Amino acid sequence: MSVTGGPSRLRVGFVMLHTSPLDVPGTKDAGGMNVVVLAQAEALARAGHAIRIFTRRADPAAAARVELTPGLEVVHIDAGPARLLAKAEHEPVMAEFGAQLAAELAREPADVLHAEHWFSGIAALPVARRTGTPLVQSFHSIAVPEGSALPGERPESPGRLAGERRLAREADALIAVSEAERGTIVADLGGAPERVCVVPLGVDTELFRPCHTRECAERDEWFARGGAAEVIAVGRLHPLKGFDLALDALAAIPAARRPALRIVGAPPPDGDDYARGLHEQAARLGLLGSVAFEGALPRPELAARIRRATLMVVPSHTETFGLVALEAAASGVPVVARAAGGLREAVRDGETGVLVRGDDPREWAAVIAALLDDPERMAAMSRAARAHALGRSWGASAESLLAAYRGLLAARAGAGPVVSDGAAGARATRCG
Structure with missing residues (x-):
């Protein structure tokens, strides 16, 4: 320059x-x-x-x-x-x-x-x-x-x-x-x-990268035996991030087809009430066996978690960009995100993931379930997502x-x- x-x-x-x-x-x-x-x-x-x-x-x-x-x-x-x-x-x-x-x-x-x-x-x-x-x-x-x-x-x-x-x-x-x-x-x-x-x-495309066959062998074996897919959501446990919508969407998917949801993040200093509410919501919806609250993870562990996931959800009410969606793309993980703010630029709708408008958990559930039921489409999105991230x-x-x-x-x-x-x-x- x-x-x-x-x-x-x-x-x-x-x-x-x-x-x-x-x-x-x-x-x-x-x-x-x-x-x-x-x-x-x-x-x-x-x-x-x-x-x-x-x-x-x-x-x-x-x-x-x-x-x-x-x-x-x-x-x-x-x-x-x-x-x-x-x-x-x-x-x-x-x-x-x-x-x-x-x-x-x-x-x-x-x-x-x-x-x-x-x-x-x-x-x-x-x-x-x-x-x-x-x-x-x-x-x-x-x-x-x-x-x-x-x-x-x-x-x-x-x-x-x-x-x-x-x-x-x-x-x-x-x-x-x-x-x-x-x-x-x-x-x-x-x-x-x-x-x-x-x-x-x-995005760091060396840290955030697709899962190699050997390191994801356990996951692949789990799928081969009919195990549930894993959806991941990442961010501070703050109302703006919309994790409550992710829980409602998960509950709207029939139990036989329901994926596991892994939530990675911790509350901000004044956010204990919302975090406690998420745990109570999961119990109320009967999701305790389907949801894991992992707390915050160091970046290398977070990257490992993302690349082992099947799908990421980003239900944030607004994001200036949505960096975590780009980190998922670098990991070859398709994203279902709200069509809000910079997420419209972080996710290429229909190509690297799907953008959802509105707060209807049934609509979110339908999008998530349809993607998980279509391995070929998911594989194509995974390839497109990685290619997208490599340009950043x-x-x-x-x-x-x-x-x-x-x-x-x-x-x-x-x-x-x-x-x-x-x-x-x-x-x-x-x-x-």
Whole structure:
């Protein structure tokens, strides 16, 4: 990639106030955002850039700095109590976090600050203005007003709706992970279209890969003996993820044809009620023999679980993209997902999986059962899904992100628009 604007080796500060890249996705408030930030940061570091990820200290024993790979370190910032906080408890610590972030940047400046989620953006915005550092903002999820008929994440603290709109207006550039998210940023938050860049996500196709015959021999033998297929659902146990719909759909499939359902994930700090409700729902529906709640798993174990599954379900009410659907595709596992948000882009309807509209569990059950009853169609989807995923890499995603950074730096320096040599990542970056 050949672009103008800024030094060849960039110093990038990712800001992750409320969750740490060191947390296992599916635990605490860690999810797809954590995977995305860490993967892009690692790819940028491998390309020779100096990357720091600033996060709030939630453990008093955590080291001040943790080097993950050469050129990539996590910096723990003291703001608020050194313990796990519920999401709603983070807004009061934003100012303190920003002050400590400013102190870190005074010791070691950054060429670009990239804030992840609105907490981070509001904390970083005054620092960016004082230091003259460009601020790039990613939302990862966007709140809808209380009482809205639209599906989406609810404001977990009073300032969120105003904070997201402010960042859409005032951040120097906005990063969306899908065309769906780009549309939401422009239409709902008032972000100027020319400042919203779509940076496609990648997937680790070596970690997430199809099951080799030998490692799945036990599963194949189980099927040969008439054993039930296994459907997997992955994510934090949060109402937005729609796991209750997955349970209702499973119950709507006749017992003789019913697959097993494996739910992988843990509740966020304030999500015990929903998690407990899922267990109670499974018991009420008579599914205790068909459902396994596995908790959160380290990434290698998660990848192994996914590739041994027959099908993945993603009933989330909304997703900016739906990274787990792409991870299933890389594993050769077809996906049944809600036709919402970025899932429309993560799943190629009828080719790598099926998109379902609405909340009728009978419709979801019919789609799941029809796929499981059609091995030839499932095999074709498996092949198409893997091919789809092979076209997405974290290296290309990081190149797209780097092009957005350099375009911003070039514009600030008065050097005009980004000039690209046609690399795949640069072509994928879209602003305006």
